[in-house]
Amino acid sequence: MDLYFPIAEMSINVLLLLALGGGVGMLSGMFGVGGGFLMTPLLIFIGVPPAVAVGTEANQVVAASVSGALAHWRRGNVDFKMGFILLIGGFVGSSFGVWIFTKLRALGYIDIVISLCFVTFLGIVGGLMVAEGARSWIRSRSPGSAPKKKLHQHTWMHGLPFKMRFRRSKLYISALLPLSIGIFVGVLSAIMGVGGGFIMVPAMIYLLGMPTSVVVGTSLFQIIFVTANVTFLQSVNNQTVDVLLALVLVVSSVVGAQIGTAFGSKLKSEQLRALLGILVLAVGCKVGFDLIVTPAHLFSFAVSGGH
Amino acid sequence: MTSIKRLLSAFLMVSFAPASALASALVVDLSSNQIEITTNFTGTNLLLFGAIDRKGDVVVVVRGPRRTEVVRRKERVAGIWINRAAVTFESVPGYNFVASSRPLEQIASEETLQRLQIGSERLRLQPVGSANSALASSFRKGLIDLKKRKALYTDMPGNVSIRSEKLFRADLNFPSNVPTGSYTAEIYHFDGGKPVSVNRTQLSVQKAGVEEAIYNYAHDHSAIYGIVAILIALFAGWLGGVIFRKA
Secondary structure, eight states: OEEEETTTTEEEEHHHHHHHHHHHHHHHHHHOOOOHHHHHHHHHHTTOOHHHHHHHHHHHHHHHHHHHHHHHHHTTOOOHHHHHHHHHHHHHHHHHHHHHHHHHHHHTOHHHHHHHHHHHHHHHHHHHHHHHHHHHHHHHHSTTOOOOOOSOOOOGGGGOSSEEEETTTTEEEETHHHHHHHHHHHHHHHHHOOOOHHHHHHIIIIIIOOOHHHHHHHHHHHHHHHHHHHHHHHHHHHOOOOHHHHHHHHHHHHHHHHHHHHHHTTSOHHHHHHHHHHHHHHHHHHHHHHHHSOOSOOEEEEEOSOO | OHHHHHHHHHHHHHHHSOOOSSSOOEEEEESOSEEEEOTTOOOEEEEEEEEESSSOEEEEEEEOOEEEEEEEEEEEETTEEEEEEEEEEEEEESOEEEEESSOHHHHSOHHHHHHHTOSGGGOOOEESSSOOHHHHHHHHHHHHHHHHHTTSEEEEETOEEEETTTEEEEEEEEOTTOOOEEEEEEEEEEETTEEEEEEEEEEEEEEOHHHHHHHHHHHHSHHHHHHHHHHHHHHHHHHHHHHHHHO
8 A cells, every 4th residue: 555745755655664663663662762763764765865754754753752751751750951951952953953954955965964874873873782782691691790880980071161960860060061962962863863862872871971760761851852843944944844754654653662662571681782783783784885886877866946 | 438528529520620731630638637646646647549630640748847957976985976066957847758659760850859859868958057068968868867767758659559540549657756737748740750730738747635735835834834743743642652551
């Protein structure tokens, strides 16, 4: 059964979309990841124009983050002060990101930039996941050898000005740190159509030293607003948000996420995390391969002026 | 049923039309003058039919809306393929369909075909500005090849069938990626290598229903569209959470 999508301007098999949305939703339920970083490249693989894939995926991530953020908020796992600082950075970064996006699109470079961003970040994140999975597997084989970490390590970052107290996170750090993380993730969110949790969560844990209990809730809180900003700006500047496509993906991923959550609690997480890492690496390799392999057709065309 | 009636009336008109000495009487109609892109649109066919009053060949040319298009060529830079050189062409038909009763070369001279721009290779595409001519011609060829690959430009010799030197019909194919706008169908009657008659008819391709509403809203009220897209996502996410929390 094919459905014609008005903004993507193509017909796509709905069952394929449901399978993709459900599959990525399942993974996000299992691992607590947003899934945008897998969904955008998958949409591009099935032929959705990259710009439309990014705009639409930002819209889907809004929906995907809401229920998670609400659940964490109910349990008191959101550091709102930290969230707001991240959010200010996120607004600045994502607005700047959409501006770059629009410029690159006019020049014909947007597809390549989207692909390069995905190769880089899928490669790094997938690599780290596999490495960590392997390390924890080795550690589980030889117990007692886990290295001890210092509670607080003081680095140059603690000498930065504009220090603020974040009670919920039990931190007294410079506001510039979360602000710059917010800006960086905001730019990525705009260009890649992702929430950016896969960058923000490790950054919050390792750079800011936030307690893991509030990390996910706080990042989801920030992601809702940043992806909403991206959705709005992409709609206004590029008209690349396909609500119909987003809706199909939202429905399938919400159902998939529930199945994934049920599964995830029964399975061993270390090995699974390594498997997810391998999947992420595979998608990254495919994106990279498409950049290197000689294209079937060297020419492309775009309608200029009007719409 | 209506198409059969139309065909019959077309036939009657030809039969009783006073035969003009020079120009031939060419009667044409389409099974529909409007293509609507709806939710389940996967491309469509239209039937073009008509009658000629003497022997000869029929050529059907359907052209889509003309637009300015930027053609880019990928080049390998540091191992990866990147869009580099670009040439802009003016008034490029978004769609160009040619069907004929015999291969075009057997119907008319190259000069005539060039003059009438019949056949995708014979489209006159003008580069904007002072693009170097060798580059422009290679980009022009690239553009036409790509359009052919996307089934937007089609040449179908033999796709017009003529019955008893009088009635003809042709199937026009419109792929799912067909651009919206107004189209012109030109039907030529060739006799002895010369176009003895030409008939033009208009048709339009439009998004309809939900597709039309969403597309128009996205372009005409993009800020409100963006806000509504966010609200739908917020609601869907919240609803999903509520449904599955209770289950």
